[in-house]
Amino acid sequence: MTGTPLPRLAPGSTIGMLGAGQLGRMTALAAARLGYTTHVYAPDAADSPASQVSAAATVADWDDLDALERFARSVDVVTLEWENVPVATVEHLRRFTAVHPGPNVLSVAQDRIAEKSFVNALGIATAPWRPAGSADDVARAVAEVGPRCVLKSTRLGYDGKGQARLDGGDGAAAAWAAIGGGKAGVEGIVEGFVTFACEVSVIVARGGDGAMVAYPAVENRHKDGILDVTIAPARVTPETAAEADRVARRIAEALDLVGVLAVEMFVTPDGAVLVNEMAPRPHNSGHWTMDACASDQFEQLVRAVCGLPLGSVERVADAEMTNLIGDDVLRWPELLAEPGARLHLYGKAEARPGRKMGHVNRLVPRR
Ligand SMILES: Nc1ncnc2c1ncn2[C@@H]1O[C@H](COP(=O)(O)OP(=O)(O)O)[C@@H](O)[C@H]1O
Numbered sequence: 176m177t178g179t180p181l182p183r184l185a186p187g188s189t190i191g192m193l194g195a196g197q198l199g200r201m202t203a204l205a206a207a208r209l210g211y212t213t214h215v216y217a218p219d220a221a222d223s224p225a226s227q228v229s230a231a232a233t234v235a236d237w238d239d240l241d242a243l244e245r246f247a248r249s250v251d252v253v254t255l256e257w258e259n260v261p262v263a264t265v266e267h268l269r270r271f272t273a274v275h276p277g278p279n280v281l282s283v284a285q286d287r288i289a290e291k292s293f294v295n296a297l298g299i300a301t302a303p304w305r306p307a308g309s310a311d312d313v314a315r316a317v318a319e320v321g322p323r324c325v326l327k328s329t330r331l332g333y334d335g336k337g338q339a340r341l342d343g344g345d346g347a348a349a350a351w352a353a354i355g356g357g358k359a360g361v362e363g364i365v366e367g368f369v370t371f372a373c374e375v376s377v378i379v380a381r382g383g384d385g386a387m388v389a390y391p392a393v394e395n396r397h398k399d400g401i402l403d404v405t406i407a408p409a410r411v412t413p414e415t416a417a418e419a420d421r422v423a424r425r426i427a428e429a430l431d432l433v434g435v436l437a438v439e440m441f442v443t444p445d446g447a448v449l450v451n452e453m454a455p456r457p458h459n460s461g462h463w464t465m466d467a468c469a470s471d472q473f474e475q476l477v478r479a480v481c482g483l484p485l486g487s488v489e490r491v492a493d494a495e496m497t498n499l500i501g502d503d504v505l506r507w508p509e510l511l512a513e514p515g516a517r518l519h520l521y522g523k524a525e526a527r528p529g530r531k532m533g534h535v536n537r538l539v540p541r542r
């Protein structure tokens with residue numbers, strides 16, 4: 176599928192960024208390297224990781240229509256680093272400027288049920304799943320998908336939050352309560368638990384003309400529901416790596432994505448790939464590309480939304496990325512002293528437990 180090339184925005188143009196966290200920061204840094212400036216918009220944009228390195232920041236709510244209009248009129252294109260920006264916000268911005276990725280992509284990626292339905296409709300496998308709107312639904316779903324399963328809130332989950340493990344129907348009421356079931360707007364999805372050999376992700380960049388590039392599948396290890404280490408490339412068979420690549424490209428194409436998409440997948444013991452979830456933005460599992468690839472994932476986002484040719488995903492080395500969570504960041508002096516360790520810190524003042532404070536990339540010769 177090919178699309179219409181986007182208007183090319185020359186260096187010197189301003190990129191609007193929805194969201195003010197570390198992904199916005201690293202995108203703004205990539206933009207600056209190419210001569211673009213960034214204007215961040217978020218309710219929490221004040222002294223944020225992204226605003227610290229951007230030319231401008233608007234601190235306003237997602238439903239502040241006047242602030243959104245002023246922001247949209249002050250930039251040349253809008254992108255985002257957080258897929259949960261309300262669709263109505265993006266619809267409003269689009270009256271004044273282009274927003275990539277668009278509302279159709281966000282509405283799929285914001286809701287686990289919409290996401291899995293979309294993926295399954297493409298003939299791509301996921302864990303078995305059922306929607307659940309009550310504790311009784313959860314118990315019924317457990318009977319259908321099998322006793323070992325995970326109940327997740329359909330919206331706004333991240334880093335393992337909004338999830339409860341189940342082993343049989345007995346825990347249905349407790350699991351439903353644990354994810355906030357019964358509160359306004361909370362809906363659930365029960366997923367069969369996948370006994371995976373490993374977890375992988377593929378990051379695809381796609382331009383308005385339909386051109387695509389994808390980084391090789393990488394292997395992700397989680398600790399306490401949070402990404403801990405990414406090993407690039409993944410230690411899987413060439414067939415599994417090719418299937419993961421095909422799946423991610425197929426989804427990006429079907430979404431008519433302009434920007435960057437990360438697809439998280441489980442690899443089963445027999446090498447099959449099941450999609451877990453996706454994020455239409457740069458992703459923690461792509462941070463290794465900052466030091467190991469010709470163009471990193473953040474630069475790809477800038478290129479895609481500015482109508483530039485996509486960059487090379489060529490890998491100059493293999494890599495291991497380790498997240499610095501909470502107090503891990505206190506190790507910065509020893510990491511700086513370690514030859515070859517590439518330290519990236521996000522400028523967050525307070526090292527709260529579970530908070531992503533930075534990461535370190537270590538390059539190793541290509542396998
Ligand atoms: N159905 C499942 N089977 C096995 N493990 C799962 C399943 N769903 C989630 N997990 C584990 O929990 C992690 C976080 O879940 P995920 O759905 O990716 O939510 P998020 O990353 O948004 O918190 C996954 O990377 C995986 O390690």
Ligand SMILES: [Mg+2]
Nearest residue numbers: 334439451452
């Ligand atoms: Mg995830």
